[in-house]
Amino acid sequence: MSTIPAGRQQYILSLIRSEGTVTVSQLAQELEVSELTIRRDLDQMAARGLVERTHGGATERRTLAVEPDYPQKAQEYPAEKAAIGKAVAAMVEAGDTLYINSGSSTLAVIQALAKLDKSITIVTNNADAFWACKESENIRLIFCGGVYRQRSHSVSGSLASLVISQINANKAIIGVDGFSPSAGLTTPILEEAETTRAMIEQTVGSVIVVAAANKIGVVSNFRTVGLEEVDVLVTDQDGGDIVNQMEIPKNLAIVIAATTL
Amino acid sequence: MSTIPAGRQQYILSLIRSEGTVTVSQLAQELEVSELTIRRDLDQMAARGLVERTHGGATERRTLAVEPDYPQKAQEYPAEKAAIGKAVAAMVEAGDTLYINSGSSTLAVIQALAKLDKSITIVTNNADAFWACKESENIRLIFCGGVYRQRSHSVSGSLASLVISQINANKAIIGVDGFSPSAGLTTPILEEAETTRAMIEQTVGSVIVVAAANKIGVVSNFRTVGLEEVDVLVTDQDGGDIVNQMEIPKNLAIVIAATTL
DNA sequence: TATGATACAATCAAAAACATTCAAATGTCA
DNA sequence: TGACATTTGAATGTTTTTGATTGTATCATA
Numbered sequence: 287m288s289t290i291p292a293g294r295q296q297y298i299l300s301l302i303r304s305e306g307t308v309t310v311s312q313l314a315q316e317l318e319v320s321e322l323t324i325r326r327d328l329d330q331m332a333a334r335g336l337v338e339r340t341h342g343g344a345t346e347r348r349t350l351a352v353e354p355d356y357p358q359k360a361q362e363y364p365a366e367k368a369a370i371g372k373a374v375a376a377m378v379e380a381g382d383t384l385y386i387n388s389g390s391s392t393l394a395v396i397q398a399l400a401k402l403d404k405s406i407t408i409v410t411n412n413a414d415a416f417w418a419c420k421e422s423e424n425i426r427l428i429f430c431g432g433v434y435r436q437r438s439h440s441v442s443g444s445l446a447s448l449v450i451s452q453i454n455a456n457k458a459i460i461g462v463d464g465f466s467p468s469a470g471l472t473t474p475i476l477e478e479a480e481t482t483r484a485m486i487e488q489t490v491g492s493v494i495v496v497a498a499a500n501k502i503g504v505v506s507n508f509r510t511v512g513l514e515e516v517d518v519l520v521t522d523q524d525g526g527d528i529v530n531q532m533e534i535p536k537n538l539a540i541v542i543a544a545t546t547l
Numbered sequence: 548m549s550t551i552p553a554g555r556q557q558y559i560l561s562l563i564r565s566e567g568t569v570t571v572s573q574l575a576q577e578l579e580v581s582e583l584t585i586r587r588d589l590d591q592m593a594a595r596g597l598v599e600r601t602h603g604g605a606t607e608r609r610t611l612a613v614e615p616d617y618p619q620k621a622q623e624y625p626a627e628k629a630a631i632g633k634a635v636a637a638m639v640e641a642g643d644t645l646y647i648n649s650g651s652s653t654l655a656v657i658q659a660l661a662k663l664d665k666s667i668t669i670v671t672n673n674a675d676a677f678w679a680c681k682e683s684e685n686i687r688l689i690f691c692g693g694v695y696r697q698r699s700h701s702v703s704g705s706l707a708s709l710v711i712s713q714i715n716a717n718k719a720i721i722g723v724d725g726f727s728p729s730a731g732l733t734t735p736i737l738e739e740a741e742t743t744r745a746m747i748e749q750t751v752g753s754v755i756v757v758a759a760a761n762k763i764g765v766v767s768n769f770r771t772v773g774l775e776e777v778d779v780l781v782t783d784q785d786g787g788d789i790v791n792q793m794e795i796p797k798n799l800a801i802v803i804a805a806t807t808l
Numbered sequence: 809t810a811t812g813a814t815a816c817a818a819t820c821a822a823a824a825a826c827a828t829t830c831a832a833a834t835g836t837c838a
Numbered sequence: 839t840g841a842c843a844t845t846t847g848a849a850t851g852t853t854t855t856t857g858a859t860t861g862t863a864t865c866a867t868a
Contacts, residue, residue, distance in 0.1 A: 580856080582857095587855085603865085
């Protein structure tokens with residue numbers, strides 16, 4: 287077989303495409319190199335986004351790195367998301383006007399708020415908010431305008447910013463794809479980043495970021511704002527553990543949502 | 548078989564997708580691991596929301612975590628509305644930018660357009676447009692901002708007008724509650740009337756009104772525009788009969804949508 | 809409703825896979 | 839050839855996975 291790294295990795299990739307998964311030991315035998323070499327190959331390929339690394343081997347990437355497929359992502363880790371949603375909803379008081387951006391985590395917040403049905407105003411660009419609030423008599427729902435993005439079930443862009451510039455809220459509830467001390471809050475879609483930034487700029491009260499463990503420490507393509515703009519981070523148990531080992535601004539409060547069942 | 552967790556879980560998932568349910572003992576035998584390992588796999592997958600755990604095994608998730616579940620509006624005269632929608636959709640050409648306001652008749656137009664899937668841009672304040680266009684790759688959907696009205700599944704008000712002021716369309720497809728020579732187009736909600744008027748003002752091409760027979764000759768509370776602003780009226784057979792006995796502007800074309808079934 | 813069979817949760821120890829560091833082998837360019 | 843970078847493999851300790859064990863919860867059928 288190929289004795290150079292590039293050839294090996296190409297073979298690994300083709301095998302992953304046909305089999306779905308590969309194991310380190312199997313590849314080491316087949317290519318007659320040490321398992322360590324295979325691990326290094328897989329790590330490199332994972333860093334380039336070609337495969338997904340798992341314990342013992344690697345799998346095919348389910349979705350493109352750029353923009354996650356909505357229905358798949360939306361139902362990942364429902365328990366954690368529901369817990370986060372509940373915790374955030376508890377921070378909301380009657381009379382509040384909230385900015386809530388799009389994403390499956392913030393949808394969980396909307397669902398929790400819909401259940402409580404306090405008299406609040408929600409300003410959002412999440413298209414799923416409509417049905418989530420369909421039985422909440424006391425929630426006033428204001429929707430951002432803009433270009434609809436099928437993949438994320440949301441609207442964004444300059445039209446959304448235009449609407450947002452007209453509204454001041456006293457809390458912002460922001461879901462992100464990346465939360466990092468150095469890079470701040472990041473998302474894979476430029477327009478979403480712009481819309482989210484506009485929401486934060488129009489918020490006079492506290493900015494609450496929701497991010498499950500798999501978002502903490504991650505850096506995505508486009509920056510919305512730095513962590514200094516954030517007042518509260520709501521995450522799950524694992525996320526809390528990661529944050530504890532990071533250098534974060536002192537004024538940023540961490541809230542752990544317990545997955546109590 | 549795959550000896551790593553990822554491969555096992557992938558196999559389990561594919562099996563669940565085809566069979567509907569799986570049992571722990573069956574999987575343990577098939578994959579040649581202990582039942583305990585299978586249980587751990589299933590628990591992990593359940594935590595991620597991929598499967599539903601049951602006693603002794605797992606089943607496919609029957610309900611998606613996110614389910615619009617729109618109460619399909621108790622459609623009055625579905626056949627007539629579908630016919631009107633089809634007739635209007637036939638007037639739309641690739642490249643068009645359309646204003647479409649809210650209402651069950653115009654929703655039928657959107658549904659017909661979604662089926663054709665021409666490359667057009669739809670600007671609407673109808674919240675149901677999201678799911679109606681969910682499988683139309685070529686339709687660009689721009690949503691108006693504004694306050695959401697549960698009863699009509701739409702947004703309206705000054706924020707909607709603000710967005711509309713930024714966009715020029717070459718056709719407007721307008722549903723109304725009242726169509727009358729003397730009172731013009733009328734609707735029972737002030738904000739909807741304002742939004743619809745703004746749409747018509749921003750249209751440089753033809754204004755197409757859709758109205759079933761039960762709207763013809765009716766006068767509702769708030770006036771949007773007079774009939775002189777309308778270029779085409781699309782109605783059903785009965786509606787055509789009524790219009791024929793009316794005094795309408797000469798430049799207003801009448802189109803009868805045949806209920807061919 | 810009681811009861812035996814099965815599935816489960818919790819804990820622990822062994823095995824496998826891993827990260828990390830370092831040195832040897834290989835290839836490249838002057 | 840010699841200096842340098844790249845690739846590879848060995849050795850170390852750490853983490854993850856796995857299966858055996860125990861006792862508990864749940865199910866099906868009488």
